[in-house]
Amino acid sequence: MSPSGVRACDTALLPISTGPDTMSSIWESLYIVFSLNGLILATVGFLIGCIGGAMVGIGGALTTALVIPFTLSMTPASAMIVLIGIYSGVSYAGSIPSILINTPGAPSSAAVALDGYAMAKRGEATTAIAISATASAIGALVGGLCLIVALPFLQYLALAFGSPEFLMFGLFGLASIVAASDAGYLKGFTAGILGALLATIGASLLDANPRFTFGIAELIDGVDLVAVMIGLFAFSEMVRLSRNPNSIAKSIAGLGSMWRGIIWALKEWKAILRGCGMGIVVGFVPGEGGTVATFMSYITEKQLSKEPERFGKGHPAGIAGPEAANNSVIGGALVPTLSFGIPGSVSTALLLTALMLHGIRPGPTLFTNDVVILYTIIGSILLGAVLTMVVGLTMSRPLALLTVIPIPVLVPVVCVISVIGIYAASFNYSHIYVALAAGVLGYAFTRLRYPVVAFLLGFIVGPLAEENFMRTWQLTQGNMWEILARPICAILFLLTAIVLLRPLWKLLIGRLARQASA
Numbered sequence: 001m002s003p004s005g006v007r008a009c010d011t012a013l014l015p016i017s018t019g020p021d022t023m024s025s026i027w028e029s030l031y032i033v034f035s036l037n038g039l040i041l042a043t044v045g046f047l048i049g050c051i052g053g054a055m056v057g058i059g060g061a062l063t064t065a066l067v068i069p070f071t072l073s074m075t076p077a078s079a080m081i082v083l084i085g086i087y088s089g090v091s092y093a094g095s096i097p098s099i100l101i102n103t104p105g106a107p108s109s110a111a112v113a114l115d116g117y118a119m120a121k122r123g124e125a126t127t128a129i130a131i132s133a134t135a136s137a138i139g140a141l142v143g144g145l146c147l148i149v150a151l152p153f154l155q156y157l158a159l160a161f162g163s164p165e166f167l168m169f170g171l172f173g174l175a176s177i178v179a180a181s182d183a184g185y186l187k188g189f190t191a192g193i194l195g196a197l198l199a200t201i202g203a204s205l206l207d208a209n210p211r212f213t214f215g216i217a218e219l220i221d222g223v224d225l226v227a228v229m230i231g232l233f234a235f236s237e238m239v240r241l242s243r244n245p246n247s248i249a250k251s252i253a254g255l256g257s258m259w260r261g262i263i264w265a266l267k268e269w270k271a272i273l274r275g276c277g278m279g280i281v282v283g284f285v286p287g288e289g290g291t292v293a294t295f296m297s298y299i300t301e302k303q304l305s306k307e308p309e310r311f312g313k314g315h316p317a318g319i320a321g322p323e324a325a326n327n328s329v330i331g332g333a334l335v336p337t338l339s340f341g342i343p344g345s346v347s348t349a350l351l352l353t354a355l356m357l358h359g360i361r362p363g364p365t366l367f368t369n370d371v372v373i374l375y376t377i378i379g380s381i382l383l384g385a386v387l388t389m390v391v392g393l394t395m396s397r398p399l400a401l402l403t404v405i406p407i408p409v410l411v412p413v414v415c416v417i418s419v420i421g422i423y424a425a426s427f428n429y430s431h432i433y434v435a436l437a438a439g440v441l442g443y444a445f446t447r448l449r450y451p452v453v454a455f456l457l458g459f460i461v462g463p464l465a466e467e468n469f470m471r472t473w474q475l476t477q478g479n480m481w482e483i484l485a486r487p488i489c490a491i492l493f494l495l496t497a498i499v500l501l502r503p504l505w506k507l508l509i510g511r512l513a514r515q516a517s518a
Contacts (some may be wrong), residue, residue: 049089088384108290115318130261133392140326141333144381163471168492170465195458231438275324283332
């Protein structure tokens with residue numbers, strides 16, 4: 001115990017001082033971010049992120065990794081402005097191919113494709129992109145403000161998540177798959193379980209022995225998420241589109257309106273706020289990311305909606321909620337990264353690497369020795385929100401023109417870009433074959449009316465549940481019911497039960513109402 005009565009390891013959990021030195025550091029960081037040089041660096045970073053996010057299969061991790069070496073000659077503050085700009089650009093731009101060609105630029109943008117692409121097909125691509133830009137900007141702004149206000153307090157909750165909590169979180173996600181499926185419980189459950197089973201291919205999490213690899217060395221590391229995602233969405237959709245000689249939208253005149261998109265997004269303010277909350281909470285839990293947050297938001301909005309049948313057909317809330325969640329993850333994911341040096345996502349792991357390359361170590365000392373860098377990062381997030389709104393809305397109509405490209409031209413271009421993206425993400429030719437197989441599976445799912453999203457979410461959440469089931473089993477020595485004594489586990493268990501039983505309850509109430517009126 002130190003003389004002050006506070007352990008050194010606890011200093012990261014103390015509120016940041018607001019003394020004169022800290023206030024001067026805040027003003028200094030704001031000057032750095034909003035100076036002409038800072039604005040130029042942030043804009044360049046944002047545009048680079050937009051390019052990487054919009055290119056199918058590239059994503060934020062690869063884009064950030066490629067740029068980090070070029071930032072080593074910069075000051076730490078300038079480097080953070082560029083990298084946060086890239087992070088913001090990728091988070092927004094991943095939704096662009098989701099909306100225009102049903103091909104997510106990143107896994108976290110897959111949920112937006114469900115209603116964004118449906119809106120584009122009916123000639124509202126500009127509207128959909130404007131909804132996305134507005135919700136993304138609000139999400140990033142709320143995430144940045146939350147990081148300012150709640151950083152000292154959210155750390156406690158992040159520390160409270162252990163293996164049992166992660167297990168229940170995974171089970172809650174899997175239960176949500178079943179409850180949200182339009183195809184019914186059985187098809188939703190089947191698709192989700194198949195996705196989770198596909199994720200078990202590769203080295204066992206328990207003893208590292210190969211599982212279901214059939215002697216194929218390339219499967220030892222498991223099935224690549226990017227390849228599966230592109231196959232399920234891009235390749236299967238291109239097969240379907242190839243039967244249509246026209247274009248995605250019927251005419252340039254029917255591309256929708258930017259202002260209509262802004263208004264529709266603001267009308268869905270409740271969905272945006274719920275999405276922001278989910279993004280922040282999921283973001284600051286280490287190891288989670290935008291993919292889980294966006295699907296949680298989509299499922300929640302569909303369950304709370306008075307017209308759930310409109311989801312999947314171009315409902316604004318199906319775009320606004322997930323986009324707000326995806327962009328608010330930025331602020332949440334930086335909580336464990338800056339406080340403990342534990343990345344909240346792959347992109348924040350690269351930001352952590354960049355900080356350390358510049359001689360800055362996240363943790364207690366960041367709040368005392370490098371306050372300028374801390375608030376430069378936060379200021380860059382807020383600037384990223386502004387750029388998302390300005391650049392996103394400015395580019396909404398030019399980008400929407402892609403939907404009037406003839407299908408015979410669009411299909412081969414998308415397929416080539418997808419193949420390049422798959423290879424660039426891993427430099428592994430075998431992942432192209434995985435994507436082709438996933439494309440066949442996705443097309444079959446569509447024809448048989450099995451939910452592709454349930455399969456993808458099962459593939460994402462399954463490993464989370466499996467890994468933490470093993471750890472929890474060892475922790476409780478087989479007595480799994482012990483975890484319900486933990487408050488967070490009990491709450492997640494209750495939410496899981498509600499999600500599973502709510503449709504049955506609605507069905508029962510409906511039958512009783514019909515019997516009463518008969």
